[in-house]
Amino acid sequence: MAKIGVLALQGDVSEHVQALERAGNGKVQAVLVRKSGQIDECDALVLPGGESTAICRQLESHGLTKELKAAALSGKPILATCAGLVLVSKEIMGGDEGRVKPLGLMDVKINRNAFGPQKESFEADLMVKGLDKPYRAVFIRAPAIGAVGSDVQVLASIGETIVAARQKNLLALAFHPELTPDPRIHQIFLKMLEE
Numbered sequence: 001m002a003k004i005g006v007l008a009l010q011g012d013v014s015e016h017v018q019a020l021e022r023a024g025n026g027k028v029q030a031v032l033v034r035k036s037g038q039i040d041e042c043d044a045l046v047l048p049g050g051e052s053t054a055i056c057r058q059l060e061s062h063g064l065t066k067e068l069k070a071a072a073l074s075g076k077p078i079l080a081t082c083a084g085l086v087l088v089s090k091e092i093m094g095g096d097e098g099r100v101k102p103l104g105l106m107d108v109k110i111n112r113n114a115f116g117p118q119k120e121s122f123e124a125d126l127m128v129k130g131l132d133k134p135y136r137a138v139f140i141r142a143p144a145i146g147a148v149g150s151d152v153q154v155l156a157s158i159g160e161t162i163v164a165a166r167q168k169n170l171l172a173l174a175f176h177p178e179l180t181p182d183p184r185i186h187q188i189f190l191k192m193l194e195e
């Protein structure tokens with residue numbers, strides 16, 4: 001049984017646990033990650049949405065920053081959603097630098113306030129690479145990917161704005177796949193365990 005760790009310092013943790021178990025069909029066990037040593041025991045990791053400034057601080061104070069970086073570099077699949085996307089990026093752009101220290105794991109630049117305060121939250125039907133029907137995605141104070149490196153595959157966009165991408169073992173989304181009953185995004189992630 002694959003063990004999937006959900007970083008549980010802050011944010012929508014229990015929704016991810018449920019979504020993973022639903023998508024995994026009894027074949028995965030989701031565990032909450034809070035302490036040093038736990039990341040090593042997991043086969044894959046989810047970095048949930050929340051507040052990237054707070055998560056970033058808590059990663060440091062729980063001594064998890066190094067372990068998370070090592071897990072990403074070792075090739076463990078990582079699903080980074082919303083604030084998680086901000087965390088794995090290599091750079092924050094758009095005048096919002098300095099408040100979060102991104103981990104630099106994925107070759108993307110992030111605009112934390114891409115959709116502006118007037119669009120704090122919304123839903124959109126996305127065409128996601130690898131899915132044959134549109135995916136109804138929930139965006140909450142969503143960041144967006146403003147620039148991608150050559151190793152990064154864009155998976156979904158709204159107009160010109162990139163909202164989902166993959167680089168090797170990292171799957172990163174500006175939206176919240178745990179907040180909809182559609183299991184397909186978590187299924188894509190769990191498939192990465194077999195690669």
Ligand code: GLN
Pocket residue numbers: 048049050051052053081082083084086112140141142143
């Ligand atoms: N914009 C938030 C941040 O940068 C993320 C919002 C979310 O995770 N729903 O932390």
